[in-house]
Amino acid sequence: SPVHDLGNTFNGMAGNIQQLMQSKRELVDAVSHELRTPIARLRYRIALQQSTQPENSALAAMEGDIGVIDNMIEELLLHSRLDHSKIEVQPVDIDVLPWLQQVLSEHRPDTGQLTLQLHNHTGLPNPQLSCDSFYLKRALSNLLRNASRYARHTIDISLGWNDNIASLIVDDDGPGIPEQERDNVFQPFVRLDTSRDRRTGGYGLGLAIVSRIMQWHNGEVKLSQSPQGGARFELRWPSPLRAVNSNAGNGSGSGPQAGLQGNTRAGCRPMYIRLQSETIAQQTQLRHGPRIQPSAQR
Ligand SMILES: Nc1ncnc2c1ncn2[C@@H]1O[C@H](COP(=O)(O)OP(=O)(O)OP(=O)(O)O)[C@@H](O)[C@H]1O
Ligand SMILES: [Mg+2]
Known part of the structure; x- marks a missing residue:
């Protein structure tokens, strides 16, 4: 027929x-x-x-x-x-705030005049989460690179934890992503703006990579609208939350300067530290959100 x-x-x-x-x-x-x-x-x-x-x-x-x-x-x-599933994530406990400071500082050349704000909503001054810091850094970097391309003034990075799920949110105050495109942008080689000049990006692989990395963490990436009207990307993955003994740190608590410590811990892969990070530390603000009682694990 x-x-x-x-x-x-x-x-x-x-x-x-x-x-x-x-x-x-x-x-x-x-x-x-x-x-x-x-x-x-x-x-x-x-x-x-x-x-x-x-x-x-x-x-x-x-x-x-x-x-x-x-x-x-x-x-x-x-x-x-x-x-092709050839990678294996290797989650280890990391001191998240110093790690975040480090990742943000490496993005200073991209973010130029933009204000970067880091918000800690875990309720702990020195939270420790479990993740593969190498791949999670890739995911976060891809989001930051996008955000710095589209944000007008500010990028907000918020760390949270609830019910054994860790959450890392990147909000920008750019044009945002229309609702009907929100699923598409995670597909490889999808770019919403047609121009291929360098300012507006590369191959359309960044978010596809983010999505894969979160899958490998048994987590996900969600896209919505930020409170500022731009794009909000949220990385979520299962992890216990632990408090790091603050005496073990450099004594400056969770202040921005703490950002340059902690990356040499066993288990974290080595990272390249840029010299400009001092200026970044000054510009990056750290805010504490509402306290959430951490549960004791393991
Ligand atoms: N924060 C954002 N605000 C507005 N649009 C965005 C944002 N992030 C991503 N997009 C849109 O989603 C598309 C896909 O993003 P993705 O990161 O996958 O690719 P890309 O940035 O274009 O290239 P690549 O990351 O490979 O260099 C972008 O081309 C852009 O149109
Ligand atoms: Mg990108």
């Missing part, structure tokens, strides 16, 4: 599309992988030139561009790895 024929046609089409998507993915993987070597070579050659011409601004610009390409390739490869 015609309906049967139509059904067959559709099934055939669906199969073709699936095959196309698979080959697109393989192509993207292969190209990304192959690009790494020439890029590393270029970087090396530029570094050589720079050693004899440290003032050459063209070389500095080239180095910057290579950094951008490098980041994109890394994103592509990471997304592909996450997509």
Whole structure:
């Protein structure tokens, strides 16, 4: 019958599309992988030139561009790895506030004149949560990079914990994301603005990566509207909440300067610390939210 024929046609089409998507993915993987070597070579050659011409601004610009390409390739490869279930998250307890301060400070070059505010709603001055700090940092960084592109004045980062679920919210005061697009933006290669200039982003992989990372944490990422009218992204994952003995820290409690400690703890993967972090620490404010009684675990 015609309906049967139509059904067959559709099934055939669906199969073709699936095959196309698979080959697109393989192509993207292969190209990304192959690009790494020439890029590393270029970087090396530029570094050589720079050693004899440290003032050459063209070389500095080239180095910057290579950094951008490098980041994109890394994103592509990471997304592909996450997509093929080749990674395993390794949750460990981390001192969240110093860790957050560190991640925020690394974003200072992106956030420019924007105000970053960190709010602690856990009720503990030194909360400890369980997560894979390497991958969670990737997730948070992707959100911060987006937010710094769209926010007009302020980005608010709020840490919370309730009923064994940890929550990390990134709010911005930009244009937000229309309700009908909120599911789409988590799909790989989906970008709402059509321009591909650098200011407005890369491949549309950032949120797909965030979504995968949260899945691997048995958690989720939710998108809604921020109180300021912009976008609100919330990372949620199961974790116990513990209080860190404040004597074990550097004595300055949870103040911003505490942000540069704590990253060398066993279990946390090493992080690159930028020199500008001092200025960031001054600009980043830390606020305490309402107290929630932490439950004793384990
Ligand atoms: N905070 C935000 N405010 C408004 N729109 C956003 C925000 N974050 C993401 N978007 C929209 O969602 C799209 C997908 O975001 P995603 O991070 O996945 O990709 P991207 O930023 O365009 O590229 P990439 O992250 O790969 O560099 C963006 O292109 C943008 O249109
Ligand atoms: Mg992005």
